[in-house]
Amino acid sequence: MIVEIGHYALVLALVLALAGGTLPFWGALRGDNRLMAVASTTSVAQFLFVAMSFAALTYAYVVSDFSVQNVVENSHSLKPLLYKISGVWGNHEGSMLLWVLILVLFGALVAVFSENLPLKLKALVLSVQSWISAAFLFFILIASNPFLRLDPAPLQGRDLNPLLQDVGLAIHPPLLYLGYVGCSISFAFAIAALIDGRIDAAWARWVRPWTLTAWCFLTLGIAMGSYWAYYELGWGGWWFWDPVENASFMPWLAATALLHSAIVMEKREALKIWTILLAILTFSLSLLGTFLVRSGVLTSVHAFATDPTRGIFILCILCVFIGGAFSLFAARAGQLSQGGLFAPISREGALVLNNLLLTAACATVLVGTLYPLALEALTGEKISVGAPFFDMTFGPMMVPLLIAVPFGPLLAWKRGDIVAAGQRLLFAFGAAMAVVILGLALMGTPSALALFGVALAVWLMVGALSEIAFRIKLGRVSPAESWRRGAGLPRSAWGTMVAHFGVGVTVLGIVGSTAWNSETIVTLKPGEAVTIGSRTLTMDGFVPISGGTYTGTGVRFTVRQGGNVVATMEPEKRLYTVPNTPTTEAAINTFGFSQLYVSLGDISADGSTVVRVYWKTLIALIWLGALVMTAGGMLSLSDRRLRVGAPKPARRPVAVPAE
Amino acid sequence: MRRAMLAFGFLVAAWPAFAAVQPDEILKDPVLEARARALSAELRCLVCQSQSIDDSDATIARDLRVLVRERLQAGDSDAAVKAFLVDRYGEYVLLKPRLTWHTIVLWGAPPALLVVGGALAIGVFRRRRVATVTGLTADEEARVEALLARDE
Numbered sequence: 012m013i014v015e016i017g018h019y020a021l022v023l024a025l026v027l028a029l030a031g032g033t034l035p036f037w038g039a040l041r042g043d044n045r046l047m048a049v050a051s052t053t054s055v056a057q058f059l060f061v062a063m064s065f066a067a068l069t070y071a072y073v074v075s076d077f078s079v080q081n082v083v084e085n086s087h088s089l090k091p092l093l094y095k096i097s098g099v100w101g102n103h104e105g106s107m108l109l110w111v112l113i114l115v116l117f118g119a120l121v122a123v124f125s126e127n128l129p130l131k132l133k134a135l136v137l138s139v140q141s142w143i144s145a146a147f148l149f150f151i152l153i154a155s156n157p158f159l160r161l162d163p164a165p166l167q168g169r170d171l172n173p174l175l176q177d178v179g180l181a182i183h184p185p186l187l188y189l190g191y192v193g194c195s196i197s198f199a200f201a202i203a204a205l206i207d208g209r210i211d212a213a214w215a216r217w218v219r220p221w222t223l224t225a226w227c228f229l230t231l232g233i234a235m236g237s238y239w240a241y242y243e244l245g246w247g248g249w250w251f252w253d254p255v256e257n258a259s260f261m262p263w264l265a266a267t268a269l270l271h272s273a274i275v276m277e278k279r280e281a282l283k284i285w286t287i288l289l290a291i292l293t294f295s296l297s298l299l300g301t302f303l304v305r306s307g308v309l310t311s312v313h314a315f316a317t318d319p320t321r322g323i324f325i326l327c328i329l330c331v332f333i334g335g336a337f338s339l340f341a342a343r344a345g346q347l348s349q350g351g352l353f354a355p356i357s358r359e360g361a362l363v364l365n366n367l368l369l370t371a372a373c374a375t376v377l378v379g380t381l382y383p384l385a386l387e388a389l390t391g392e393k394i395s396v397g398a399p400f401f402d403m404t405f406g407p408m409m410v411p412l413l414i415a416v417p418f419g420p421l422l423a424w425k426r427g428d429i430v431a432a433g434q435r436l437l438f439a440f441g442a443a444m445a446v447v448i449l450g451l452a453l454m455g456t457p458s459a460l461a462l463f464g465v466a467l468a469v470w471l472m473v474g475a476l477s478e479i480a481f482r483i484k485l486g487r488v489s490p491a492e493s494w495r496r497g498a499g500l501p502r503s504a505w506g507t508m509v510a511h512f513g514v515g516v517t518v519l520g521i522v523g524s525t526a527w528n529s530e531t532i533v534t535l536k537p538g539e540a541v542t543i544g545s546r547t548l549t550m551d552g553f554v555p556i557s558g559g560t561y562t563g564t565g566v567r568f569t570v571r572q573g574g575n576v577v578a579t580m581e582p583e584k585r586l587y588t589v590p591n592t593p594t595t596e597a598a599i600n601t602f603g604f605s606q607l608y609v610s611l612g613d614i615s616a617d618g619s620t621v622v623r624v625y626w627k628t629l630i631a632l633i634w635l636g637a638l639v640m641t642a643g644g645m646l647s648l649s650d651r652r653l654r655v656g657a658p659k660p661a662r663r664p665v666a667v668p669a670e
Numbered sequence: 671m672r673r674a675m676l677a678f679g680f681l682v683a684a685w686p687a688f689a690a691v692q693p694d695e696i697l698k699d700p701v702l703e704a705r706a707r708a709l710s711a712e713l714r715c716l717v718c719q720s721q722s723i724d725d726s727d728a729t730i731a732r733d734l735r736v737l738v739r740e741r742l743q744a745g746d747s748d749a750a751v752k753a754f755l756v757d758r759y760g761e762y763v764l765l766k767p768r769l770t771w772h773t774i775v776l777w778g779a780p781p782a783l784l785v786v787g788g789a790l791a792i793g794v795f796r797r798r799r800v801a802t803v804t805g806l807t808a809d810e811e812a813r814v815e816a817l818l819a820r821d822e
Contacts, residue, residue: 246725253720309719355795367787375780382776392772395714397722397765404780534693612692621693 014079017067018158021108024060024115025148027053031141035134039206047134051122054137057144058112058119065099065112068157072099078164081105081157087168089560090176097181098170103305103321104157106184110301111147113185113192117221118144121196128217135203136196143195146328154324173561173587173594179239187232187259191297193225194262197269198294201287202336205343210287215277218290220653222273226266227644233259234637245597245610247528247625249633252401254309257380258300264373265293268366275359279351279424282359284344285366291340295333296373302329308384357427361419368412375404413467413518416511417474420504421481435481439473464522471515479508503650510643517636520604523629530625536618543624546607547571550622554581561585561594566611566620570600577602582609582622604631691724692732697739706739709748713738713755714765722765734763 031053038046071079072095075088085102086095100109118140125133151157174180200218204210236259241249250256269289275282303309306322353359379396387393417439421432443466450462480486482504483496533541540549547570554565563585570578580598587594597610605628612621691710697703710724715731723731723738734755741751755763767773 244725248725251720355792363791367784367791371780371783371787374783378776378779382773386772390772393760393762394767394773395720395762395765396767396776397712397714397720399712399766400776403766404777408780408784532691532693532696 013067014071014076014158014160017064017071018156020060020064020067021148021152021158024057024064025145025152027057027060028115028141028145028148031057032138032145036138039131039134039138042131044130047130050134050137050141053141054115054118054122057141058115061108061112061115061144061148065108068105068108069096069099072096075168077166077168078160078162079157080159080161083161083165083168085168085170087170091559093178093181094176098175100184101172101175101180104151104155106188107147107151107155107305108157109185110188110192111144111151113188114140114144114147114195117193117196121199121221125217132200132203132207132214132217135206136199139199139202140195143199143332146331150321150324150328154321172590173585173592174243176560177239177243179235179243183232183235183239186228186235190225190227190229190232190266191259191262191300193221193228194266194294194297196221196225197290198336201290202339204287205339208343208346210283210347212277212280215273215286216652219270219273219277220648222266222270222290223644223648223653226263226270227641227648229259229263229266230637230641230644233263234634234641238634241630242597242599245595246623247530247608247627247630249524249630252379252398254380255304257376258303261373261376261380262293262296262300264369264376265289265296268369268373269293271362271365271369275362279353279359281351281353282363282366283347287344287347288340289366289370291333291336292370295329295336296377298329298332302326303380351425353424354426356422356429358419358422358424360427361415361422364415365412365419368408368415372405372408372412375408376401379404410467413471413514416471416514417478420478420507420511436474436477439470439477442473443467443470458526461522461526464526465519468515468519468522471518472512475508475511475515478511479504501650501652503647503652506643506645506647506650508643509646510640513636513639513641513643515636516632516639520629520632520634520636523605524627524633527628528625530623532612532621532623534619535622536620541622541624543607543626545572546577546626548580548609548622548624550620553618556583556585558585561587564614566614566622568598568609570607578607580607580609582611584611584614601631604629604635606630691735695732695735695739697743702739702742705748706735706742709738709742709751710735712752712765714763716759716763 031050034053035047035050038044038049068081070076071082072086073092075082075086075095077083081102081104085105086098090098098105100106118137121128121133121140122137128136197218200214200221204214233256236256237249240251241247269286272282272286272289276286302322302325305325306319308322351359379400383394383396417436418429418432421427421435422429446469447462447466450465479497479500482500483493485493488496529543531541531543535541535550537550537552540547542548548568549571551567551569554567556563556565563583565581565583568580568582569576570580578600580600582598583596585594585596586592595611597608599609600607605626608625608627610623612623614620691707697706707724711722713723713734715721715723715726715728715734717728717730718726721731723734737755738751741754746754752764761767767776769777
């Protein structure tokens with residue numbers, strides 16, 4: 012019964028979405044306030060019904076209702092409760108339902124939290140949002156229904172995939188979807204602005220919190236996925252330029268560009284057309300990602316051709332929304348007025364450079380991801396585009412971008428002084444040079460690329476700090492005065508500093524773990540030891556392990572440094588009983604920001620075990636940097652100006668004492 | 671099948687949980703071994719999702735790793751090893767496609783995008799600078815002065 016209620020709630024949500032997509036839209040065109048006011052109600056109601064539907068499916072998973080086909084295929088009564096719940100979105104149908112749930116959640120949030128939005132704009136935004144949810148609800152009901160029943164019901168579920176029984180994996184998809192689908196709001200705002208034909212600084216300010224929220228979740232989601240791959244895969248890789256990863260990385264690059272161009276629009280009313288285009292592009296890339304992952308086209312063009320129902324359906328949604336958005340853009344963009352003027356060397360100019368490099372990098376990832384598919388579809392020729400390609404093309408584009416980052420916030424709006432900005436960054440430059448000299452002195456002749464990378468990271472971090480130091484006049488006025496100035500700075504300024512600092516942290520992690528990564532692959536017997544760097548790992552022996560759904564063997568290692576025991580590590584080989592699947596669990600120990608990573612290969616009958624030991628210098632900084640970036644985003648999100656309603660004249664950041 | 675991509679949201683694909691070079695494959699000569707590792711990172715495991723043979727535990731990946739090492743020991747250059755594998759398995763085995771007529775768009779796109787994007791940005795600056803009003807009128811100067819004076 013509960014399952015049927017869930018199914019029915021989904022149908023009701025579709026009807027509400029259709030109503031919410033048409034009535035307020037009609038009202039907005041005719042200027043009918045009562046019809047426009049419907050938008051908030053339908054948006055909130057859509058969320059309630061989809062949430063009810065999602066709860067029903069979750070219930071079916073929790074009680075292991077094996078009369079539901081989706082539960083049979085993707086669950087098992089022996090699964091721990093947490094993984095029964097995460098199993099809801101661990102499959103095609105359920106994950107699409109989660110996708111829509113988050114979509115309508117954002118719609119409802121806009122309805123509830125945007126009281127100061129003009130009624131017409133709000134009605135249009137929520138209509139666009141309703142169109143998207145209607146399309147995907149229709150897709151779920153027609154081609155991907157998770158509520159289908161089975162008769163007779165089997166006694167047991169079929170899936171207990173051990174790889175999915177992981178906490179990281181349980182929360183990774185919701186985080187990523189919050190980011191992905193959150194981009195729909197800026198899309199809806201862009202379409203609404205194009206229909207309305209009006210776009211100004213206030214628009215940019217209204218969109219900003221939504222874009223920032225989506226960006227924060229996307230950053231967290233990608234970082235989380237990367238860390239999962241790192242600890243689960245057993246050889247210490249953390250980014251593979253896999254098409255599925257690229258599918259989430261492209262919206263991130265576009266959203267990062269959008270965040271920056273929207274600043275120009277908000278402060279200077281410039282780059283309007285470009286910002287609108289980016290908002291459309293960002294969500295288009297999200298939709299493209301949904302298509303790539305959901306259609307099976309990545310596995311093979313032929314696999315897609317043999318069972319194309321779902322793929323074609325999503326492709327149609329993709330074409331309608333992206334095609335429609337771009338047509339509207341082409342028709343209306345010309346009518347948008349040009350904004351403020353600025354010189355090439357200015358804050359605006361720096362943000363244009365940021366956008367140029369980010370979008371070119373994003374397009375590079377897009378071309379690299381789609382090229383093999385297109386080539387195979389057109390000529391039948393199969394090629395691979397993998398990590399070496401992206402390292403060669405994407406990497407070089409990031410270098411000028413990262414070098415330019417510290418300059419941006421130091422340049423004035425309209426007309427900046429690059430020499431003055433450079434002078435303020437002298438300290439950061441000095442710090443970067445000092446690192447190079449220190450590196451040369453300490454390590455003899457390390458790789459030039461590695462030194463450059465570390466210098467770049469230091470430049471980014473100290474550069475971010477320099478900007479704030481300059482703004483609070485650190486060292487030029489009394490500490491109390493600096494403190495007062497710091498407290499008076501808008502939160503968004505601190506957010507910028509923290510986020511840019513985080514970029515430096517991530518760069519340092521990437522460079523460190525790439526350049527000073529050492530690995531040893533040996534066969535050990537109990538009692539034998541292996542040395543990596545300054546640490547020695549002694550294999551103490553085997554430990555039997557057992558969890559709820561698996562049994563296995565752990566191997567105990569004692570890690571010594573200079574004769575002292577600094578850690579014990581216990582990588583495992585597990586055997587999950589249903590289905591019979593062996594997995595290995597790496598053991599990771601963090602020393603400072605570096606990590607020692609041990610994973611097991613085959614264990615022979617005589618006890619000799621293949622052991623892989625990796626030393627990953629500073630690798631934890633990669634994800635720590637992503638957390639810092641997210642913190643920067645959240646700090647910026649808490650900025651007062653995003654909470655107050657209509658744009659007000661800029662508050663003087665620091666009150667000047669009366670003479 | 672662990673190799674198959676999991677039908678699982680926007681996730682990274684499921685790679686085999688343990689991977690890569692086995693101790694018995696490693697060559698005695700560290701220079702050759704380093705070359706073998708570098709080469710392996712550029713060669714695709716033919717049955718995997720976006721994995722190089724250096725990272726994969728699939729049987730074919732192991733066979734290819736051994737084959738690469740055999741060719742290197744026989745004195746082949748890196749390019750010769752790649753050519754040998756392309757002869758056998760096609761261009762698909764290379765993770766970094768060679769520049770041919772079929773891949774010219776792929777390799778050309780990134781620099782072309784930068785150049786075109788840069789040119790567009792510069793074009794917009796040029797066109798708009800013509801329209802820029804230069805300097806302030808005397809009246810505006812006076813108002814600026816007044817405003818500044820008020821803030822002091």
